[in-house]
Amino acid sequence: MSSNANTPPDLQTLAESLITAARRAGADQADALAMHGQSVSIDVRNKSLEHADRAEGVEIGLRVLVGGRQANVSASDHSDATIQQMAERAVAMAREAPVDDYLGLADPDQLSTARDAAGLEISDDQPDPQPDWLQELALRAEAAALTEPGITQVEASNAAFSRRSMWLAASNGFSGGYGRTTHAISTVAITGEGLNMERDYAAESRIWASDLPEPEEIGRLAALRTLERAGSRKPPTGAFPILYDRRVSASLIGHLLSAVNGGAIARGSSWLRKALDAPVLPAGIDLIEDPHRLRYPSSRPFDAEGLATRQRSIVAGGVLQGWTLDLATGRKLNMDSTASASRGLSSPPSPTNSNVVLTKGNHSQQELIADMGRGLIVTSMLGSSVNGTTGDYSRGAAGFWVENGQIAYPVNECTIAGNLRDMLMTLIVANDALPWRGSEVSSLLVEGMTVAGA
Numbered sequence: 001m002s003s004n005a006n007t008p009p010d011l012q013t014l015a016e017s018l019i020t021a022a023r024r025a026g027a028d029q030a031d032a033l034a035m036h037g038q039s040v041s042i043d044v045r046n047k048s049l050e051h052a053d054r055a056e057g058v059e060i061g062l063r064v065l066v067g068g069r070q071a072n073v074s075a076s077d078h079s080d081a082t083i084q085q086m087a088e089r090a091v092a093m094a095r096e097a098p099v100d101d102y103l104g105l106a107d108p109d110q111l112s113t114a115r116d117a118a119g120l121e122i123s124d125d126q127p128d129p130q131p132d133w134l135q136e137l138a139l140r141a142e143a144a145a146l147t148e149p150g151i152t153q154v155e156a157s158n159a160a161f162s163r164r165s166m167w168l169a170a171s172n173g174f175s176g177g178y179g180r181t182t183h184a185i186s187t188v189a190i191t192g193e194g195l196n197m198e199r200d201y202a203a204e205s206r207i208w209a210s211d212l213p214e215p216e217e218i219g220r221l222a223a224l225r226t227l228e229r230a231g232s233r234k235p236p237t238g239a240f241p242i243l244y245d246r247r248v249s250a251s252l253i254g255h256l257l258s259a260v261n262g263g264a265i266a267r268g269s270s271w272l273r274k275a276l277d278a279p280v281l282p283a284g285i286d287l288i289e290d291p292h293r294l295r296y297p298s299s300r301p302f303d304a305e306g307l308a309t310r311q312r313s314i315v316a317g318g319v320l321q322g323w324t325l326d327l328a329t330g331r332k333l334n335m336d337s338t339a340s341a342s343r344g345l346s347s348p349p350s351p352t353n354s355n356v357v358l359t360k361g362n363h364s365q366q367e368l369i370a371d372m373g374r375g376l377i378v379t380s381m382l383g384s385s386v387n388g389t390t391g392d393y394s395r396g397a398a399g400f401w402v403e404n405g406q407i408a409y410p411v412n413e414c415t416i417a418g419n420l421r422d423m424l425m426t427l428i429v430a431n432d433a434l435p436w437r438g439s440e441v442s443s444l445l446v447e448g449m450t451v452a453g454a
Contacts (some may be wrong), residue, residue, distance in 0.1 A: 009036055009058050011167035011177055014078050018062045019169050021087035027064035027094070029105045030087075031170035031305070033345055034060045034078070034177075039162035042134040044142055045154065052131060061345030064090040065104065069097040074346035102331040105172045105305065110337075112308035114301040115176030121295045123163070123179040124208045134159040137215045141187045144219030148189075150230070151223045155188040155199060159215070174306035182297070183209045187222040191230050198232060198410075200225035200380075206436055207295045225379075228400075232410040235401045235453035241375035242416055242449045243368055245399065246432055248381050250439035252446075253287065253358055255386060255393070255420050256280065260314065260322075262329030262340075262351045264388060271391030271421060272320065280320045281424055284359070287315035289324075291354035298354040298438045305349055307339035314356070324351045357440045361429035365443045368430055370405035376451055377402060378416065391420035411453065418449040 011034040018032035038056040042049070061074040064087070071093035073086045117123070142157035160183075167177030186203035202221035206212045244252055256272070264270035272280060281287065291300050291309035302308055305327050313321045323333065326341035326349045341349035369377065376399060383396040398412040423446045430443035 009034075009078070011036060011058075011165060012169070012175060014058070014060055014083075015167045015169035015177075016175060017080075017083050018060060018087065019171050021083050022062060022064050022090065023171060025064075025084075025087040025091040027066055027087070027091050027171070029065040029171050030063060031105060031168065031174075032060065032062045033166060033168055033343070034058070035164065035166045035345065037162065037164040039160065040129070040131055040134060041158060041160040042131055042138050043156055043158050044135060044138040045156060047139065047142065049135060050156070054131070059345050060086070062086050062090050063343075063348055064094050066091055066094040068099040068101055068103060069094045070100070070103050070348060071097055072346050072348055100328070102328045104327065104331075105170055106174070106307055106327060106337075108173050111172065111174050111306045112176070112302040114308060117178035117299075117301050120292060120299045120301060122181075122207050122299050124181040124183070126209060128163060129161050129183070129209065134161060137185055141185055141215035141219035141222075144216035145187050145189045145223040148220065148223035148227065150191050150227050151189050152193065153190045154219075154222075155190050157187045157219065158185070160184045168302075168304065168306060170306055172306070176302060176306070178301065181207055183207075183212055185212060185215050185218050187219045189219075189222045189226040191226050196230075198226060198229040200229055204436075205297070207297065211295060211436065229398075229410045229412075232398065232412040235376055235411040235414050235451055237452050238450070239448055240451050241372040242446050242451070243365070243372060243375065243377045243402075244444040244446065245365070245377055245379045246430070246434060246441065246443045247379055249444045250437065250441040251381065252423070252444055253356065253439060253441050256287070256424060257314070257324070257353050257356065258388065259391070259420070260320065260324055262323045262325040262333065265323050266329045266332040269389050271387075271389060275320050276322070278320060279318045279425065280421075281315050281318040282427055283318045285315065285318050285427070285429060286313060286359045288312070288357045289314055289353055289355065290357065293355050296355045296436065296438070300354055303339045303349075304341040304343040305337070305339075307337055307341070309339045309354060312338060324353060326351045355438055355440075358433070358442065359429065360431045360433055360442050363428070363430055365430045365432050368428060368443065368445045369402055369407070372402055372445060373405055375402050376400070376411065376414070376416070377407070386420070393418050393420050393423065414451055414453040416449055416451055418446070423449065
């Protein structure tokens, strides 16, 4: 492994130049992002290189506000001429946009005093891995998968690395930035042939390479998961308890997070729009957001509007504590922002979450399986039909059928359905949540859902 010798661009200068250009072009307010990213991804197959991809570039984005109107523009060129053209175009576009009285930057006294990510450890300080090293990791994961009897092939084994830096500047005086790294290894294994073919995967990603599992561990896990799927068939149809394995349980909590997002609340399109200060999870369960977890994927010192991020309770003791808000949605709801703004280069801020943790339960997954008697364990999902206004829920699923408290056989091609409000109120939480995830959620047992199978 060796260091990247390329000198990164001066993102601060780029972002602040965009603000200067926007003000000269007639913007009342403006904020800008400048981002530099580099990534390497290596795929191997049949013990040799299958595909290599390397990307590097600088992109800039500008948002301007003129008389209660806003517009966003972005570019991959960052010359002085492009910056001037972007500012002029954005101001012209904003003057044609509809008025929104809730738009506006933060007041200076609302801004974060932290202007970098010092102390969060979200950027690996070790030299960047070279492609040959990543190829070696991918080959080791593939070899480990192929050593398991019954694995006919490895569809793909991948190792990847990215380093990204950003700088946010705004006309209210905010100017700050930080970098972030990601290391990842994944493997997809196959057993059987033709109509009897089954596949599964394992994947892990970390901020720091030293926190990653060994590639052999990931390859073997992909193989074992695949072998467990051999002989899959459809489950019976009826109302049964469903256990969401920790691989997919975060998706269920994700629907709750979407429902308490300020954007949905402000539009009146959330099935939890009248649930503030009401129970949304069983008593004793907390859902905490903590943007300051060391080495975690969504950690950040400030949000996309320059406000200081902080730990907060979304749900405490099962009771909903508040919405997830940026400045605009907060103003619409007559509330303060929760410093939850996120944005892309060509899009305005919107609320999002950073590192959520659900209270662990007191039982292992095996204990919940024994207690459920007869039902379905879901390990993978596909397709989605979720009504954000009513909470009606239907998804394709695969996993394992349980009889007499024990796994009986693998299942595929079934549909599970229910209503999210009812589902979440019956949750029983296991104690098996894994670390290093942006959503740290254990396996979840839900009572009385509908399974449509054979």
